[in-house]
Amino acid sequence: MAAETIEQRESWLTEEQQGSWRHYLEGTARFVEALGAVHDRTLDLSLGEYSLLVQLSEAPERTMRMSALADGLVLSRSRLTHTVARMEARGLVERRAAEGDRRGVNCTMTDAGYAALETAAPGHVAAVRRIMVDALEPEEFAVLGRIMAKVAESSKASGGTEEGLTALCD
Numbered sequence: 001m002a003a004e005t006i007e008q009r010e011s012w013l014t015e016e017q018q019g020s021w022r023h024y025l026e027g028t029a030r031f032v033e034a035l036g037a038v039h040d041r042t043l044d045l046s047l048g049e050y051s052l053l054v055q056l057s058e059a060p061e062r063t064m065r066m067s068a069l070a071d072g073l074v075l076s077r078s079r080l081t082h083t084v085a086r087m088e089a090r091g092l093v094e095r096r097a098a099e100g101d102r103r104g105v106n107c108t109m110t111d112a113g114y115a116a117l118e119t120a121a122p123g124h125v126a127a128v129r130r131i132m133v134d135a136l137e138p139e140e141f142a143v144l145g146r147i148m149a150k151v152a153e154s155s156k157a158s159g160g161t162e163e164g165l166t167a168l169c170d
Helices: 006-011 014-044 046-055 067-073 079-090 111-131 138-159 164-167
Strands: 061-063 092-098 105-109
Touching: 014 046, 014 111, 046 067, 046 079, 046 092, 046 105, 046 111, 061 067, 061 079, 067 079, 067 092, 079 105, 105 111
Parallel strands: none
Antiparallel strands: 061 105, 092 105
16 A cells, blocks of 8 residues: 555544544434434324424425425435325325426425424424433533534535535545
8 A cells, every 4th residue: 555645644533533523423323313213103203204394384385395395304306205295195295386387396284284293393392302402511502503503504515516525525
């Protein structure tokens, strides 16, 4: 193996950084797993369905374009289409052609979807509080929010587009 250049060596994470990175990966994976399990065992909405309904509930007229919904949920359009189809069959959402745009499709939360969200919200919030919020000091939780906002923004800028991905991987 060729000798590492100084530039290559400096790109490696320090031992402390590597430990923090691994704690982050394990913590987020275990949090999502635990919260998903609560949804699966005790609520009538999966975590993904709940997140989708939250996005719609906060949108004007409880409606969003499918492409914007996919971006907001960080899902592929294909995966979102399957999720919406299952939810549509249960009467939680409806898909409609976007006015003035033959190719655009909107997703709208139905009254039944809003009722399902209202029913699931207390259990979801209680689980988030128990699993994450109560495990942290209030200052830590506030810092976590600021940190993850920066990570989300950096990820969008660096890897959220084809140009960003090219710059990130080259």
